[in-house]
Amino acid sequence: MNEESAIEAFSALAQPSRMAIFRLLVRAGPDGLQVGEIGRRLAILPSTLSGHLAILKRAGLLKARRHRREIHYSADLQMVNALVGFLLADCCDGRPENCSRILSLLEAG
Secondary structure, three states: OOHHHHHHHHHHHOOHHHHHHHHHHHHHOOOOEEHHHHHHHHOOOHHHHHHHHHHHHHOOOEEEEEEOOEEEEEEOHHHHHHHHHHHHOOHHHHOHHHHHHHHHHHHHO
């Protein structure tokens, strides 16, 4: 992960609907959800949802796969891990006691 990729990912998430989509798909896990189900759960119109999904996918935060006539989206968990790793790479400057809360959340998750 480099700074440019991290900025693109954060830019994609800097919008309420896209953040909601991303969080829903992280909760859904590796199987993800069908596009229509995402729209129903979040009450987002199909035309608007399509644009949001495209932005998140272009930023590398989502994966798409076709299953018959349906497209399923899921969070790219490797990208999520890389993004969190990028944020924490220089965490605490050698003072892990400052990061204990973050590290305990990561271990519990």
